[in-house]
């Protein structure tokens with residue numbers, strides 16, 4: 001089957017068995033790969049109501065037809081499972097050598113099920129699949145674990161590994177995937193830890209099946225060169241993602257003091273210019289010339305790779321404006337394997353709760369040393385506070401009480417990325433309706449909204465743009481599986497991707513052919529959510545109360561006195577539902593599901609909720 005290896009590798013950690021499972025051409029064309037494969041497999045195979053941190057959950061790592069092929073920025077893999085944060089489908093998009101190695105080993109997806117008795121490393125070398133002891137590195141951070149793996153298997157292998165946070169099932173533990181790369185925000189590292197799976201290592205030597213390999217080689221080489229040239233000419237390549245920080249501050253979208261404020265006069269101290277000036281190394285994913293990972297020394301001289309999200313949540317959100325201190329917190333997150341977004345948000349929430357008398361403790365905003373201590377407690381679930389905070393802001397707020405849930409900055413249980421939408425209705429909705437919880441990756445409407453529309457508008461055009469972006473970002477890029485940055489940051493046209501897809505698969509698809517598949521993927525993610533949350537309603541798609549609170553407005557600055565309004569947000573949400581074909585509860589109608597090819601799933605969904 002050109003474009004796909006046609007095989008899934010299934011490994012059971014309880015029995016120690018593994019087997020290859022072929023999949024059909026129809027399955028490939030219906031779900032494409034990556035997120036499409038992952039959500040369909042998990043939806044079909046997971047019994048509703050299982051504990052995401054129990055042996056019944058499954059971890060899927062899946063690539064797409066474009067992944068790993070030498071062409072712009074193709075070194076990405078999807079990791080997915082039932083999320084310990086949201087209870088719904090969760091995934092992350094990782095840059096990693098795992099991508100091309102798993103394809104060369106002969107698989108498009110890996111399913112890991114069960115639970116090992118002892119700390120284990122899964123080793124895949126083409127057809128050879130072994131479960132090896134990992135006791136030696138259990139209890140160690142991701143850096144040491146990575147070195148241990150490289151020393152045994154060489155630096156060319158693909159690696160997914162976890163730190164102590166994953167082992168201790170901190171709900172927002174991530175997976176490290178290579179130097180400077182990490183992800184799986186909705187707790188994919190915790191799922192690995194619950195299986196006592198310290199690492200997955202893969203080596204492959206087979207050719208990746210392609211319809212027109214010579215044509216693809218030429219096309220990939222030419223486009224890599226063009227993207228490289230575009231990148232060299234772009235300011236973005238100098239500062240990486242942190243280049244966006246001054247703009248976020250200027251437009252009052254920066255998270256400051258647990259999202260209480262939207263800008264800060266000292267924000268420039270942690271911006272991309274300062275980061276670039278402190279640069280000691282640059283990292284990138286395989287097949288990428290853009291190399292957006294900028295590393296600098298932290299306060300203890302260790303190399304720490306920073307992105308905007310990491311800086312925003314571990315810096316201004318905690319009132320920390322010393323970049324080397326931000327770098328230390330970031331290094332600790334990377335080593336423990338804690339998501340920097342949720343980690344920074346949890347720390348900010350805790351300081352805020354103390355400030356409001358809702359939680360015990362003497363932690364203060366701006367005190368980097370104290371924040372480091374709390375972060376360590378979280379990674380090891382040390383003491384009552386470490387244990388509560390390891391559960392994420394929503395669960396911690398429920399434990400603290402005193403109305404603290406209003407300023408737990410999360411949606412559906414997952415913490416909001418570094419865009420403070422106190423007065424940005426469209427981006428607030430993008431977080432609200434993101435099917436995996438508040439992640440900016442599904443629809444980053446903020447630049448369109450603030451540059452091309454009226455900020456205060458709650459018009460249908462914003463809801464339409466969110467759907468359009470979800471189709472491209474959450475559907476296309478996550479299923480063909482490639483990095484979206486050439487398109488987002490350099491304007492590398494989205495029309496290039498069907499060209500790669502067709503050259504690899506031998507098919508003849510137009511861009512428009514991908515949209516029904518994107519909608520199918522969103523439909524089944526929604527069904528996954530519905531099955532786990534049968535009493536769901538539109539309130540699940542609301543951002544935190546703090547953004548609507550007249551008592552929580554900025555006293556001065558660009559949006560002084562402004563906040564979101566409930567009735568207007570609700571009407572914007574309704575526009576989104578209308579465009580998506582959902583009913584007033586936010587549930588896809590039967591007709592909508594049938595239209596996107598989910599008739600069988602719609603019939604089964606009747607067991608969990610009445611479809612309109």
Ligand code: PTT
Pocket residue numbers: 076091092093094095096174177180181182183184185186241285305307308309310333334337338339340341441477478481482483484485
């Ligand atoms: C992603 C999320 C992001 S998104 C960032 S910074 W970003 C944070 N990075 C973390 C980190 O680092 N260490 C850590 N311990 N926790 C971290 N949590 C945060 O995780 C990521 C890049 C980035 S950098 C972005 S926006 C783009 N994301 C893409 C995407 O989602 N899809 C896609 N097709 N292409 C993308 N390209 C860009 O990739 P999650 P990565 Mg990450 C150290 O996975 O769960 O989606 O969380 O994967 O390999 O690091 O690449 O300003």
Ligand code: SF4
Pocket residue numbers: 073074075095283284285288289290291292293483484485486
């Ligand atoms: Fe990885 Fe950044 Fe390159 Fe994307 S642009 S492939 S995230 S290094």
